[in-house]
Each structure stands twice: as structure tokens, then as C-alpha cells.
Amino acid sequence: MRWGLRARRPGAAALAAARSRWAPRCSPCRPGPLGAAARHGVTSVTPGRRRRGRPGPADLGARGQKCGFSELYSWQRERKGKTEFCLHDGPPYANGDPHIGHALNKILKDIANRYHMMRGSRIHFVPGWDCHGLPIEVKVLSKLGGKAQDLSPMEIREKARSFAKAAIEKQKSAFIRWGVMADWNNCYCTFDGKYEAKQLRIFYQMYDKGLVYRSYKPVFWSPSSRTALAEAELEYNPEHVSRSVYLKFPLQTPPPKLAALLDGSSPVGVLVWTTQPWTVPANQALCYSPQSKYALVKCSTSGDQYVVAAEKVAPLAAALDTTFEVTSTFSGADLEGGSCTHPLIPDKVSPLLPATHVTMAKGTGLVHTAPAHGMEDYGVASQHSLPVDCVVDEAGVFTAAAGPELQSKAVLEEGTEAVIKMLQSVKSLLKEEKLIHSYPYDWRTKKPVIIRASKQWFVKIADIKPTAKEVLKAVKFIPGAALNAMVDALERRPYWCISRQRVWGVPIPVFHHRTRDEECLISSQTVEHIARLVEQHGSDVWWTLPPEQLLPQEVLSQVSGPEGLEYLPGQDILDIWFDSGTSWSCVLPGPDCRADLYLEGKDQLGGWFQSSLLTSVAARKKAPFKTVLVHGFTLGEKGEKMSKSLGNVIDPDVVINGGQDQNTEPPYGADVLRWWVAESNVFTEVTLGPSALGAAREDIDKLRNTLRFLLGNVAGFNPETDSVPVDSMYVIDQYMLHLLQGLAGKVTDAYKQYDFGKVVRLLQAFYTRELSHFYFSIIKDRLYCEKEDDPKRRSCQTTLAQILDVLVRAFAPILPHLAEEVFQHLPYGTEPKSVFRTGWISTSSIWKKPGLEEAVESACAMRDSFLGSIPGRNATEYEVTIVIEPGLLFEIIEMLQAEETSSCSQLSELMMASQCTLLAQEPQQRPPDVTELSGTFLINLEGGDIREESAYKVLVTPSTKEKCPRCWKYTAEAADALCPRCAEVVGGE
Known part of the structure; x- marks a missing residue:
């Protein structure tokens, strides 16, 4: 069809008003060229205004000030809200530039906050940063190279603090640029003295309840960082290569129940498999599964006999390139009482012990057990009173206790080689092979970790788990499956090591005896004294004040001996997950200290969500959150992980402002970035690339054109004086209000569920299908050709004003810049001209008229038949006759046209003929x-x-009249003459 917005003959006041500089110049269903402002993110809808070149930061700042963004957070905090909505900001790490993951997270939070604010709630949102820990310390030290070794703890802390502060300022600037609403002058940082002091008090609360203790246990240890790590500080490398070995432990004492099976004719070995040969010197036992079947087999190659799991006989023979003859089978329980000789330490005995962790998934069905280097191994040692001797130091190197052949060798490198050679020399090694498998790495140094026993501080997870799982039942998880994922992560955690051997962090407030290291000094008096010092001066006091000043006078007098103070400050700091996990006590408002919403990425199910839950349950037996929303990670356009090596990392600053080559990296603006976040299915992995950004920009272009049309056609209209009562409106206008109420309800429900992608889909469908492709194309004649104050035109404008109001409020949380700019240019209304200060969507129950659907949809069925018969032609060139047999359908259609023939009826408008x-x-x-x-x-x-099926016919004939030069309908009696309707309008003016 050629029906569109074109220049028409001027001459009428209504026409002049409609064609003022507010009038759109292109069809709303086909977006016109983007203005430069749109490319910048502040997507201008200012009528008649075209920017040349991109506005700079000062211009953007002026736009933000005009919209009142900087005062919005403080304004809503001061108003009397019906309810309080608290979204607790999980602290991003202050160790780098803002990235696309930050954008996804912060914009999602801002959309949620703005929605709840518009619904009347007072928003409590305090942005924060996680500022301590290994990653920052490693970055600082790596920049210094060899000089780092000469730095004192305080020099390291000062450099780390400066680094974190610089990162915070960079990130904060970006978050403001993305339109995130907050009081940016009052944020929280985990290195603030008041924050650190509260954290120390939480630590003591847990210690006093017996939930924190010091013990010698195996923990994940990073030789490259020389510190213990929590599970959340690990990342797994699926391409790690281990040197796995099959080896035998000579059977020394046969199990009593199997003594009769062993004739002594050939030696018997217990066959084991391990991917960590370096742990063999620390072996203390061999474990079996009492419920499984085992076999005594004879090797056809060597004649040796081995004990292995019955179901592993065939795969083991294949792996060792031999054949096994099964001489007998027996229950695993029959292995009780047996023992082996350690292959590398002849005078050492390794008993055979039952264990629940032994499986048949891999290996031989018997597990080499080194309590100093395995969590399950340690459990066996605790149960059977085995030694937990560690012969590996903080650098991951064998100590002198490992013997001269191994001393000073790195266990993951030459140490492994040395152990394998020793096993070969004593003929215990049956086979070595390389194994590619998933292996834990230090999340910052990107180097492999080991499990190593050391003295650390732990949280008794087992004592907290039951209550933690119980309180989670009252927490809403979005998506629901995240609850199971969090419970599973909790179940897999045997204990939580909260001590780290670094200096950039909050000290564990404990004093150790000079000569008896296991003897600690900690009490409510000592911790409160330290907390007060930290509150005033920060945690640097632990390193700057003499020990005598770190203790209160009443305690100092009790622990001072003839040679001075008998206790010295400990050198461990708290795990940064304990740092951030106690944020609920420092940030959340009121005595309840519970947030309505925690919103973070799925990695936090084992990280911040969990540490927050554990500390809160430990301190006060309740969760710190009511709802937990979990989003996925950002991936490249093809679903691949973003990495610098692949060249698919997307910088949000480049998305907004464009790259160096703006032909390949054009500026999309903040609105496009926010639209992409909202429309993504954030509950799974989120992909981003040029096509996704281009699609988001195209969506916003269409939306902007829709808004131009709406703004242009409510010019000269005052809703308070010019609105038409609903029952007096055109049926099609009433029908649009009916659809509008349905849209408002669905959009509101989607926001309630934090399903912003559904909000976007609802809006896209409405402004493209219902408005641009349907309603706007129908009403143009009425808007541009009737008298300015004609009730028929006012009916239409009444609807357009309501559509504009609902539409802008519906997308305002997602596109706040665009929404505020629309409100700034409304041709009516009172102050304040801010969508965010005037509430949420408001509709009327009288808009809901389901019966209208039958009238409009039946007429549209006939309209579609007509338009489908004239493809590519102008509908106004035709006259339409509709024939309907008497009945309900005829009565419905008659609502649209009372007279038999008309060129100005609602039916003719809908048919566009x-x-x-x-x-x-x-x-x-x-x-x-x-x-x-x-x-x-x-x-x-x-x-x-009421059900009735009726037949209809549509008779289409070319018009017999002339084209009116004003309305372009073929309703004029003569060429160049106005049709009767237009003649009346022009004559009247």
C-alpha cells in the first residue's frame, strides 16, 4: 500500500497543527535514519530536532541533570513510601576495568529498583565493592616484579588500597554512565574501618558459639600464591594433563578371612591407581568398599597376584595390556584386618580400611589414601587415628621429611618425576599414562593447586547446614532450579577454610603463644578492643601498632611475663568470601537486616550467596535474603566464552561510545546496552555480539518512531479538557484501550517476576503489531483530515494520550533516558515532568471490554480479505460492499456503520477503503x-x-469517484475538488 504520511495541501488550522514540527515525517512502522543523539544512548525523540555530530560528556551530563537522575535516589528516599524495597548489591571486585558482566548485573538491578520505585516503594540500594584479597595483592606485586620481595606488609597494603580505589572510581563512573540509580557519594567498601569492625564482631560471634575453630587439615593450597584457597576461589581447567600411574602395594599381612586363599606360591599386591603420584610418599592406608565384590587375579605376564575390584578386572587387564585369571572372588568386607608394605618406605605399614568414598567409576576399586592431601582421606585418618603428616611446604616443594631423593623438588613438576622413578626402581610401577582431565587451578594465578594439610581457621559447616537448608525453604529462587543448585553446592562443602596467608585483608583477631603455637588468645574483650581500633583507624593497626596496644589493659596485665608479652598477633587474614559474606550486617537497614532481593551471577551460588547465608545463619539463624535471582554469564555471539585470545571480548564503553574504527565498532549508546540486557534470557547464558546489538538498536529505532508519532499527534490536546468519555469513543479506540489494559497487566506481572525479557517481548509486539502495523495506519485519516476539535479526532487523541502514558511508563525502568526525555516534551501535564516521580502505569477497569474483540476481529477478518485481494495497491482506490446474512455478526458490524453506505464511518476507516x-x-x-x-x-x-457462525461476502470494486487532493480518498465528485468532508472542514475554518 502507498498509504502513508505525506505532504498534503495546507489550508486548515487542524492540518497545520498536525503538521507542526512535532509531526512525524516517516511511517512509524519503518524507522527513519538515526539521529546522532540516538547513537549516543540518550535516544532523542525531540520533534524536529536533529543533532549533527555526537554530543560529548558535558552534553550527556546536562541531559542527565535535566532528567534529575542525580537527585532521583535521594528524592525517593525522602518521600513517604508505602513500602521499603531493599536490593542488596553484591560487591563487584575492585581489581579491573568495568566489563560486560558488570553491565549485565548492574543494569538488571537498576531495572528492578526503578520498577519498584515507580510502584511507590522507597528503594534501599547501596552500591559496594569487594576490596581485599589475593587477586588485588597479586596484581600489585606482579607489577613490581623482583622489587615485591622487599616490600613490608604495610607497603603492600598501601599499594593494594590505592589500586582498589582507582578501580572503584573507574567502575563507578561506568555504572553512572549506564544510568544506574544510587547515591554514589555513599557506597560501601570492604576496606572501610566501620565495615571491617562489624566483620570482626561477626567473626567473634561465630567463634563464641563454637562455629569457628583452628585445626590442622588438608585444604586447597595454591603454591603459586602460597596461601590456602576456598572452593569459590578455584576454577577448573578441563585440559589439565596429569601423569597417572598404576602401582602395587605388596600385601604384608593377609586379611584373616582370606588367609586360606593365599598359598604363598607367588607374591600378592594390592593394585591402586592415582593421578597424583607425588602423594604416594604420604600414603597412610589403602581403602576399599565393604559392599563391593573383589577378586584375586593372576597376571598371565608376570605370574604375580593382585587384589582388585571384581568389576574392574577386564578394564584393568586391557589398560595394562595383559590378561588376568580370576582365582577367587570375595566381599570387600573380607579385606578387613589386612595390611600392605609401603612401596617406598619398607618399614612403614599401610592398613586396608573400609571407606564410603570408594567408587568403581575409575581406577581399581582400591584407593591410595594420603590424609595430608585429600579431604576424604583426612576423614578416614580421623576415624582410624592415622597420622596426617605433610611433607610439602607452602611453595609446593617437598621438605626434608620427604627424604633426600625428594627434598626441594616441586611436587607438581620434578617431584612427580622423582616419585615415578623411585616406584620404577622398586618394581612397584605397573604403568604410567597421561590423563587429560578437569583439575582445580588458582583463579588468579591460573596455575594448578594442590591439597595440603596446614593449620587453618575453619567454619563448622556441618553445624550450620541443617538450619541453612531449612531457612532456604522460605526463600524464593528465580529460576526455581537455582535452589537445588545452591543446596547441592552446600552439601558438597565439607568445611569452610576462612584463613589466608596474605597481608591485604582483615586480620583474624587472634594472638598466638610465643612457644606454644596451638595456644590462642581470643575473647570478647580482646576482639571488641581490636574492633574499636579498626573502626577508628582501619585494619592497618594490626600491622602498625605494637602488640601491647592491640590488647586491652585488663588483658595485657594477665598475659605479660618477665620477658614481655607472651602472645603475638597472628599473621592470617580472613577469606574475602567472609569479607563480603558479612555485608548484610554492615549494609542492610533496620534490625531485621534482610534484603528483599539478592541478584548476582550463577557462580555466586557457591560464592557470595552461600557465604552470606552461612554467616547470617551462624550469627542469627536466618537468611539475609527473601528472594534470590540468579543470572547466567555473558558469552560471545556463537555461545563461546569471551576471551582476549579469541578477540570476542566486548567492552561496554565501546558499545556506548564506539571503538577506534566506528565503521566496525559503531556507537550504540546506553539505551541499546540496557535494552540488550533487558531482552536477554538472563536466566541462562547471555550472548552478545554485533548482531545482537544491531537488533537492539533497530528495536529502539522502531520504538522511537512510534513515540514520535504519538507525541506529534497529541499536540494541541489537553487530556483534562479534551478527552472523550470511553463510551462515546470510536469502537476501534475503545478496542485499543481494551488491549492497552491487557498489556499493562501483563507487563506489570512480568516485572513482578523480574522477567524483563518478557516485558520487552510484550512491548515489541504491541508497538510494532498493534500500533504501527494496525492502529496507526487506520487512524491517520481521522487525525489529519478531521477538524482539530472534532469529537472523532478527540476520541483518537484520547486513546493516543493513554497509549503514550502507558507505553512510556512500561519501558521507563529499562530505558530511563528515553522515558524522561519523552516526559520532558509532553505538550501537556504539570510538574514534575518526570516519569519516575509520577508513579506506575494507571488504567481504568472500564477499558476492559472483551465483547469489542468480536466486533473488531470480525471486521479485521473482512479487512484482511479485502487487502489481500489488492496486493501492492492503495486501498483508497476501491469501494467495498460487505454482505452479511441477518444475525449476530450483522448486528456487531452494524455497530461500526449505522448507515448503509459511508465514506466516514468507523467501518470504512477500519477497512481503509x-x-x-x-x-x-x-x-x-x-x-x-x-x-x-x-x-x-x-x-x-x-x-x-453465545456461539454463532455466520457467512459474509466482501465485494471489491474500483472507486467511481475522483481523488480528493486533501485527504487522498477517492470521494470527490470532480478532479481537483475537495470531497464533501474536506470541504466542510476547510470551509468551517
Whole structure:
């Protein structure tokens, strides 16, 4: 069709008003060229305004000030809100530039906050940063190279603090640029003295309850960082290569129940498999599964006999390139009482012990057990009182206790080689092979970790788990499956090591005896004294004040001996997950200290979500959150992980402002970034690339054109004085209000569920299908060609004003810049001109008229038949006759056209033809060039109580009249003459 917005003959005041600089210049269903401002993110809809070149930061700042963004957070905090909505900001790490993951997270939080604010709640949102820990310390030290070794603890802390502060300022600037609403002058940082002091008090609360203790246990240890790590500080490398070995432990004492099976004719070995040969010197036992079947087999190659799991006989023989003859089978429980000789330490005995962790998934069905280097191994040692001797130091190097052949060798490198050679020399090694498998790495140094026993501080997870799982039942998780994932992560955690051997962090407030290291000094008096010092001066006091000043006077007098103070400050700091996990006590408002929402990435199910839950449950037996929303990670356009080596890392600053080559990296603006975040299915992995950004920009272009049309056509309209009552409006206008109320309800429900992708889909469908492709194309004649104050035109404007209001409020949380700019240019209304200060979507129950759907949809069925018969032609060149047999359908359509023939009826407007005729029976005479179309329509009203299927015909003929030069309908009696309607309008003005 050629029907669109074009220049028409001027001459009428209404026409002049409609064609003022507010009027759109292109069809709303086909976006016109983008203005430079749109490319910048502040997507201008200012009518008639075209920017040349991109506005700079000062211009953007002025726009933000005009919208009042900087004062919005403080304004809403001061108002009397019905409810309080608290979204607790999980602290991003202050160790780098803002990245696309930050954008996803912060924009999601801002959309949620703005929605709840518009619903009338007072928003409590305090942005924060996680500022301590290994990653920052490693970055600082790596920049210094060899000089780092000469730095004192305080020099390291000062450099780390400066680094964190610089990162915070960079990130904060980006978050403001993305439109995130907050009081940016009052944020929280985990290195603030008051924050650190509260954290120390939480630590003591847990210690006093017996939930924190010091013990010698195996923990994940990073030789490259020389510190213990929590599970959340690990990342797994699926391509790690280990040197796995099959080896035998000579059977020394046969199990009593199997003594009769062993004739002594050939040696018997217990066969084991391990991917960590370096742990063999620390072996203390061999474990078996009492419930499984085992076999005594004879090797056809060597004649040796081995004990292995019965179901592993065939795969083991294949792996060792031999054959096994099964001489007997027996229950695992029959191995009780047996023992082996350690292959590398002849005078050492390794007993055979039952264990629940032994599986048949891999290996031989018997597990080499080194309690100093395995969590399950340690459990066996605790149960059977085995030694937990560690012969590996903080650098991951064998100590002198490992013997001269191994001393000073790195266990993951030459140490492994040395152990394998020793096993070969004593003929215990059956086979070595390389194994590619998933292996834990230090999340910052990107180097492999080991499990190593050391003295650390732990949280008794087992004592907290039952209550933690119970309180989680009252927490809403979005998506629901995240609850199971969090419980699973909790179940897999045997204990939580909260001590680290670094200096950039909060000290564990404990003093150790000078000579008896296991003897600690900690009490409510000592911790409170330290907390007060930290509150005033920061945690640097632990390193700057003499020990005597770190203790209160009443305690100092009790622990001072003839040679001075008997206790010295400990050198461990708290795990940064304990740092951030106690943020609920420092940030959340009121005595309840519970947030309505925690919103972070899925990695936090084992990280911040969990540490927050554990500390809160430990301190006060309740969760710190009511709802937990979990989003996925950002990936490249093809679903691949973003990495610098692949060249697919997307910088949010480049998305907004463009790259160096703006042909390949054009500036999309903040609105496009926010739209992409909202429309993504954030509950799974989120992909981003040029096509996704281009699609988001195209969506916003269409939205902007829709807004231009709406703004342009409510010019000269005052809703307070010019609105038409609903019952007096055109049916099509009432129908649009009916759809609008449905949209408002669905959008509101989607926001309630934090399903912002659904909000975007609802809006896209409405402004493209219902508005641009349908309603706008129908009403243009009424808008541009009727008198300015004609009730028919006012009816339409009443609807447009309501659509504009609902539409802008619906997308305001997602596109705040665009929404505020629309409000700044409304041609009516009172102060304040801010969508965020005037509430959420408001609709009326009288808009809901389901019966109208039958009227409009039946007419649209006939309209579609007509338009489908004239592809590519102008509908106004034709006249339409609709024939409907008497009945319910005829009565419905008659609502749209009371007279038999009309060029100005609601039916003719809907059909978009120049003239419509409605008949109850076919005309006696037909023009020779008529096109006949037929169909049926099922009327279904009152929930199915009223059902009637009626037939109709649509007769299409070329118009016999001339084209009116003003309205372009073929309704004029002569060429260059106005049609009767236009003549009346122009004559009246």
C-alpha cells in the first residue's frame, strides 16, 4: 500500500497543527535514519530536532541533570513510601576495568529498583565493592616484579588500597554512565574501618558459639600464591594433563578371612591407581568398599597376584595390556584386618580400611589414601587415628621429611618425576599414562593447586547446614532450579577454610603463644578492643601498632611475663568470601537486616550467596535474603566464552561510545546496552555480539518512531479538557484501550517476576503489531483530515494520550533516558515532568471490554480479505460492499456503520477503503469489474454461551469517484475538488 504520511495541501488550522514540527515525517512502522543523539544512548525523540555530530560528556551530563537522575535516589528516599524495597548489591571486585558482566548485573538491578520505585516503594540500594584479597595483592606485586620481595606488609597494603580505589572510581563512573540509580557519594567498601569492625564482631560471634575453630587439615593450597584457597576461589581447567600411574602395594599381612586363599606360591599386591603420584610418599592406608565384590587375579605376564575390584578386572587387564585369571572372588568386607608394605618406605605399614568414598567409576576399586592431601582421606585418618603428616611446604616443594631423593623438588613438576622413578626402581610401577582431565587451578594465578594439610581457621559447616537448608525453604529462587543448585553446592562443602596467608585483608583477631603455637588468645574483650581500633583507624593497626596496644589493659596485665608479652598477633587474614559474606550486617537497614532481593551471577551460588547465608545463619539463624535471582554469564555471539585470545571480548564503553574504527565498532549508546540486557534470557547464558546489538538498536529505532508519532499527534490536546468519555469513543479506540489494559497487566506481572525479557517481548509486539502495523495506519485519516476539535479526532487523541502514558511508563525502568526525555516534551501535564516521580502505569477497569474483540476481529477478518485481494495497491482506490446474512455478526458490524453506505464511518476507516456499504443481502446488480471474496466468522461470547457462525461476502470494486487532493480518498465528485468532508472542514475554518 502507498498509504502513508505525506505532504498534503495546507489550508486548515487542524492540518497545520498536525503538521507542526512535532509531526512525524516517516511511517512509524519503518524507522527513519538515526539521529546522532540516538547513537549516543540518550535516544532523542525531540520533534524536529536533529543533532549533527555526537554530543560529548558535558552534553550527556546536562541531559542527565535535566532528567534529575542525580537527585532521583535521594528524592525517593525522602518521600513517604508505602513500602521499603531493599536490593542488596553484591560487591563487584575492585581489581579491573568495568566489563560486560558488570553491565549485565548492574543494569538488571537498576531495572528492578526503578520498577519498584515507580510502584511507590522507597528503594534501599547501596552500591559496594569487594576490596581485599589475593587477586588485588597479586596484581600489585606482579607489577613490581623482583622489587615485591622487599616490600613490608604495610607497603603492600598501601599499594593494594590505592589500586582498589582507582578501580572503584573507574567502575563507578561506568555504572553512572549506564544510568544506574544510587547515591554514589555513599557506597560501601570492604576496606572501610566501620565495615571491617562489624566483620570482626561477626567473626567473634561465630567463634563464641563454637562455629569457628583452628585445626590442622588438608585444604586447597595454591603454591603459586602460597596461601590456602576456598572452593569459590578455584576454577577448573578441563585440559589439565596429569601423569597417572598404576602401582602395587605388596600385601604384608593377609586379611584373616582370606588367609586360606593365599598359598604363598607367588607374591600378592594390592593394585591402586592415582593421578597424583607425588602423594604416594604420604600414603597412610589403602581403602576399599565393604559392599563391593573383589577378586584375586593372576597376571598371565608376570605370574604375580593382585587384589582388585571384581568389576574392574577386564578394564584393568586391557589398560595394562595383559590378561588376568580370576582365582577367587570375595566381599570387600573380607579385606578387613589386612595390611600392605609401603612401596617406598619398607618399614612403614599401610592398613586396608573400609571407606564410603570408594567408587568403581575409575581406577581399581582400591584407593591410595594420603590424609595430608585429600579431604576424604583426612576423614578416614580421623576415624582410624592415622597420622596426617605433610611433607610439602607452602611453595609446593617437598621438605626434608620427604627424604633426600625428594627434598626441594616441586611436587607438581620434578617431584612427580622423582616419585615415578623411585616406584620404577622398586618394581612397584605397573604403568604410567597421561590423563587429560578437569583439575582445580588458582583463579588468579591460573596455575594448578594442590591439597595440603596446614593449620587453618575453619567454619563448622556441618553445624550450620541443617538450619541453612531449612531457612532456604522460605526463600524464593528465580529460576526455581537455582535452589537445588545452591543446596547441592552446600552439601558438597565439607568445611569452610576462612584463613589466608596474605597481608591485604582483615586480620583474624587472634594472638598466638610465643612457644606454644596451638595456644590462642581470643575473647570478647580482646576482639571488641581490636574492633574499636579498626573502626577508628582501619585494619592497618594490626600491622602498625605494637602488640601491647592491640590488647586491652585488663588483658595485657594477665598475659605479660618477665620477658614481655607472651602472645603475638597472628599473621592470617580472613577469606574475602567472609569479607563480603558479612555485608548484610554492615549494609542492610533496620534490625531485621534482610534484603528483599539478592541478584548476582550463577557462580555466586557457591560464592557470595552461600557465604552470606552461612554467616547470617551462624550469627542469627536466618537468611539475609527473601528472594534470590540468579543470572547466567555473558558469552560471545556463537555461545563461546569471551576471551582476549579469541578477540570476542566486548567492552561496554565501546558499545556506548564506539571503538577506534566506528565503521566496525559503531556507537550504540546506553539505551541499546540496557535494552540488550533487558531482552536477554538472563536466566541462562547471555550472548552478545554485533548482531545482537544491531537488533537492539533497530528495536529502539522502531520504538522511537512510534513515540514520535504519538507525541506529534497529541499536540494541541489537553487530556483534562479534551478527552472523550470511553463510551462515546470510536469502537476501534475503545478496542485499543481494551488491549492497552491487557498489556499493562501483563507487563506489570512480568516485572513482578523480574522477567524483563518478557516485558520487552510484550512491548515489541504491541508497538510494532498493534500500533504501527494496525492502529496507526487506520487512524491517520481521522487525525489529519478531521477538524482539530472534532469529537472523532478527540476520541483518537484520547486513546493516543493513554497509549503514550502507558507505553512510556512500561519501558521507563529499562530505558530511563528515553522515558524522561519523552516526559520532558509532553505538550501537556504539570510538574514534575518526570516519569519516575509520577508513579506506575494507571488504567481504568472500564477499558476492559472483551465483547469489542468480536466486533473488531470480525471486521479485521473482512479487512484482511479485502487487502489481500489488492496486493501492492492503495486501498483508497476501491469501494467495498460487505454482505452479511441477518444475525449476530450483522448486528456487531452494524455497530461500526449505522448507515448503509459511508465514506466516514468507523467501518470504512477500519477497512481503509474510500467507501463502505453494509448489506444484509446481496445487491441485485453488480459492476462488471467486481471481485467477490467470501468467508465465515465464529462469534463466541459470554464464555461460549453465545456461539454463532455466520457467512459474509466482501465485494471489491474500483472507486467511481475522483481523488480528493486533501485527504487522498477517492470521494470527490470532480478532479481537483475537495470531497464533501474536506470541504466542510476547510470551509468551517
